Amino acid sequence: MRTKTLLVFLIAVFFITAIGVAIENKGERTKELFGGDRGNVSFPHHLHQDKLGGCNTCHSVFPRTHGSIGDMKKKGTLKPKEVMNKQCIKCHRAEKKAGRKSGPLTCSKCHVK
Ligand code: HEC
Ligand code: HEC
Ligand code: HEC
Known part of the structure; x- marks a missing residue:
């Protein structure tokens, strides 16, 4: 009886x-990201999700909400170009250095x- 209950529970959890x-x-x-006087940035979001697997590579810095980067810049919790330099360019440079297919620099x- 107990094992049956446990089994039903595990199936439900699954x-x-x-x-x-x-x-x-x-x-x-x-995503169309605000890029100031340089012009906006077209960011292939799903391509990065497929290539990088995890979400938190980026979303540990800004939440998964529309316009979150802009909101944080307004509040001062994120500097202009911080995502660009510490995420986008940093990773693209490292990938290129490692000899892998990378993004623009x-x-x-x-x-x-
Ligand atoms: C390479 C960086 C990166 C990765 C990895 C990433 N995201 Fe995002 N995500 C972004 C950016 C940039 C935005 C736009 C934030 C803004 O609008 O200011 C965003 C926005 C979002 C939003 C808000 C809705 C929208 O489209 O504006 C959701 C939901 C989201 N991401 C889910 C995910 C999930 C789920 C994963 C993992 C499977 C993931 N993201 C991985 C960069 C990334
Ligand atoms: C890999 C793509 C990428 C490259 C290369 C890049 N940028 Fe950006 N840039 C972004 C993204 C994404 C944002 C928005 C997020 C942020 O501000 O960090 C941005 C934001 C900006 C902003 C606006 C900041 C604000 O909020 O006012 C300026 C100005 C800018 N970039 C200038 C430059 C200049 C100059 C170069 C070349 C030296 C450059 N970018 C190279 C992706 C890039
Ligand atoms: C942790 C690593 C990482 C981060 C962070 C990252 N990228 Fe990339 N990006 C990649 C890799 C790897 C590729 C090459 C993907 C492929 O085509 O195989 C790429 C490719 C691209 C491309 C070219 C897509 C194409 O169609 O060829 C663009 C544009 C780009 N990234 C923009 C950005 C912007 C803007 C950001 C910041 C918001 C960003 N990336 C953050 C790893 C990253």
Whole structure:
């Protein structure tokens, strides 16, 4: 009897977890990020999710909400270009150095007027 209850419990946990993973909000496929007078940046969000796996590589710094980078800059909890330098460019440089396929490193390859 006890093992049967446990089994039903484990199956329930499995399905709830599976549904949770399936409906995880991945946000927009491509994001248009504010880039000041250099012009905005078109960011392939889902491509990075597929390549990098984890979400917290980026979202440990800013939350998973629309416009969160702008909100934090306004509050002063994030400096202008902080995400750009400490995340985007830092990672692209490291990937390139390691000889792997990487993203852009020059201004005009990210910023489009
Ligand atoms: C390489 C960096 C990076 C990774 C990795 C990443 N995100 Fe994002 N995410 C962003 C950026 C940039 C924004 C836009 C924030 C803003 O609008 O200021 C964002 C916004 C979001 C939003 C808000 C809705 C939207 O589209 O604006 C959600 C939800 C989200 N991400 C979910 C995820 C999930 C789930 C994962 C992992 C599977 C993930 N992100 C991985 C960079 C990333
Ligand atoms: C890998 C892509 C990438 C490259 C390369 C890049 N940027 Fe950015 N830049 C961004 C992103 C994303 C933002 C918005 C997030 C932030 O402010 O950190 C941004 C923001 C900015 C801003 C606006 C900051 C604000 O909030 O007012 C300026 C100005 C800027 N970049 C200038 C430059 C210049 C100059 C270069 C070349 C030396 C450059 N960027 C290279 C992605 C990039
Ligand atoms: C932790 C590592 C990492 C971070 C952080 C990261 N990138 Fe990338 N990015 C990559 C890698 C790896 C690729 C190459 C993906 C591929 O095509 O295989 C890439 C590719 C790109 C490309 C080219 C996509 C294409 O179609 O060729 C753009 C544009 C880009 N990144 C912009 C950004 C911007 C803007 C940010 C910051 C908001 C950012 N990336 C943050 C690792 C990263």
